[in-house]
Amino acid sequence: MRVARLASEIDFAGWRAAARALRAEGVAPEAVVWTVERELFDLETPLAPSGASANFTVPAAFVELAEQVVQNRASDRFALLYRILWRLEREPRLIDNPADPDMTRARDMAKAVSRAAHKMKAFLRFRLVEGAATETYAAWFEPAHRVTEATAPFFVRRFTNMDWTILTPDACVAWDRQRLTVSEGADPADAPSEDAQEELWRTYYASIFNPARLNPRQMRQEMPKRYWRNLPEAALIPELIETAQERAAAMVAAGPSKPPERKLKAALRHARDASYDGSLPGSLDDIATGVEVCRRCDLWRDATQGVPGEGAARAPLMFVGEQPGDQEDLAGRPFVGPAGQVFEKALAEAGVARDRTYVTNAVKHFKHALRGKRRIHKTPDRGEVTACRWWLDAERRLVKPRVIVMLGATAALGVIGKPTPIGANRGKALALPDKTQGLVTYHPSFLLRLPDAEAKARAYAEFVEDLRLAGELAQLI
Numbered sequence: 001m002r003v004a005r006l007a008s009e010i011d012f013a014g015w016r017a018a019a020r021a022l023r024a025e026g027v028a029p030e031a032v033v034w035t036v037e038r039e040l041f042d043l044e045t046p047l048a049p050s051g052a053s054a055n056f057t058v059p060a061a062f063v064e065l066a067e068q069v070v071q072n073r074a075s076d077r078f079a080l081l082y083r084i085l086w087r088l089e090r091e092p093r094l095i096d097n098p099a100d101p102d103m104t105r106a107r108d109m110a111k112a113v114s115r116a117a118h119k120m121k122a123f124l125r126f127r128l129v130e131g132a133a134t135e136t137y138a139a140w141f142e143p144a145h146r147v148t149e150a151t152a153p154f155f156v157r158r159f160t161n162m163d164w165t166i167l168t169p170d171a172c173v174a175w176d177r178q179r180l181t182v183s184e185g186a187d188p189a190d191a192p193s194e195d196a197q198e199e200l201w202r203t204y205y206a207s208i209f210n211p212a213r214l215n216p217r218q219m220r221q222e223m224p225k226r227y228w229r230n231l232p233e234a235a236l237i238p239e240l241i242e243t244a245q246e247r248a249a250a251m252v253a254a255g256p257s258k259p260p261e262r263k264l265k266a267a268l269r270h271a272r273d274a275s276y277d278g279s280l281p282g283s284l285d286d287i288a289t290g291v292e293v294c295r296r297c298d299l300w301r302d303a304t305q306g307v308p309g310e311g312a313a314r315a316p317l318m319f320v321g322e323q324p325g326d327q328e329d330l331a332g333r334p335f336v337g338p339a340g341q342v343f344e345k346a347l348a349e350a351g352v353a354r355d356r357t358y359v360t361n362a363v364k365h366f367k368h369a370l371r372g373k374r375r376i377h378k379t380p381d382r383g384e385v386t387a388c389r390w391w392l393d394a395e396r397r398l399v400k401p402r403v404i405v406m407l408g409a410t411a412a413l414g415v416i417g418k419p420t421p422i423g424a425n426r427g428k429a430l431a432l433p434d435k436t437q438g439l440v441t442y443h444p445s446f447l448l449r450l451p452d453a454e455a456k457a458r459a460y461a462e463f464v465e466d467l468r469l470a471g472e473l474a475q476l477i
């Protein structure tokens with residue numbers, strides 16, 4: 001029996017080195033015990049550092065899968081991966097076999113890990129550490145799998161300018177605005193007490209029953225969303241919906257029943273249950289809160305957050321894009337990335353002030369695929385556009401724009417409800433059934449992608465013309 005002893009529960013590099021050495025030596029999976037315990041198995045033959053360099057390659061997809069599987073809490077994960085690696089020599093197509101029990105189990109483990117990482121990104125809440133010398137935030141979280149280290153870079157990107165520590169039973173990670181350090185797991189006793197949690201619940205309810213104390217729209221204007229998102233009373237909303245819907249309903253019902261709160265509750269319910277036909281969202285804030293916890297389609301799973309529209313509450317001119325891009329997904333605001341820059345430049349040339357308009361998207365979550373570390377945009381499908389149309393319609397009803405500009409084909413599908421070719425329809429006003437005027441034009445990303453400089457300049461000039469026409473129809477210029 002051989003013992004492969006790894007340095008930690010998520011020691012992927014250690015597993016890889018040991019697996020290569022064992023396979024090069026021809027040690028069968030049944031003859032290996034994988035452990036991270038230092039004291040056990042001392043009577044067994046430990047794995048000596050092997051000089052045998054393993055002369056084989058494995059599919060990149062297997063390496064990616066293995067990196068995730070290692071974070072799963074299942075005790076047989078290292079053995080399972082070694083068995084797959086072992087089998088790959090004779091069965092090079094194994095990785096593509098959807099029916100193979102080892103592959104199915106590995107994929108399920110990887111999926112569970114990615115769900116745990118998503119939950120950590122969505123539901124971890126930082127709190128200000130009282131009495132610290134400098135402004136420091138801490139969060140306690142118990143991930144379903146060992147995803148803390150792998151997820152930490154996400155929080156670094158998201159909260160680069162904050163000092164923070166994430167405490168979990170597996171590991172603690174701390175960021176001091178320059179370096180990320182990892183230390184041993186914390187004791188659950190370090191978690192905020194039940195009482196403290198209760199206090200936060202109360203604060204949350206107090207805040208929604210007293211709009212003067214928490215007005216997300218106003219707060220968004222006054223301080224960056226990144227900070228207010230982490231005020232416990234604001235941040236609790238998704239957590240409440242996820243973990244304590246019944247309790248939330250009971251507590252909300254116990255409070256004074258004013259129309260705005262009823263509408264907020266209804267918006268939250270609409271976010272979870274597409275068949276619910278209760279009252280429609282009563283304000284743009286209700287929509288923003290609903291979008292944040294929306295489960296009407298699956299796109300929320302991989303996105304950082306839902307991105308609601310923003311702008312003048314009763315704007316005569318509404319712009320609808322496709323979906324948030326990478327930067328919008330991180331910032332929580334529409335059109336702030338490269339496409340947003342083209343849009344703003346063209347708007348300025350057309351003489352339209354963005355802050356007098358309302359800017360939103362047909363789909364509120366970022367659909368993408370991972371390529372290495374990069375998130376590559378994927379066009380939302382018709383089902384996703386239809387699911388999200390519910391929020392777009394709610395925005396249209398509340399903002400009541402005179403003119404709606406659809407930036408690209410997905411926006412046109414979201415607004416009009418059927419495919420509308422851009423080339424044949426751009427540049428002229430279309431009468432929409434709700435008596436607003438519609439105008440389809442290019443999506444700014446399309447302009448960015450055009451390879452030919454002349455075609456690009458021509459399309460850009462047409463785009464500016466379309467925005468100018470929209471500004472005139474909306475009587476903004």
Ligand code: URA
Nearest residue numbers: 321322323325334335
């Ligand atoms: N593209 C869009 O359609 N919308 C955004 O918000 C950003 C890029």
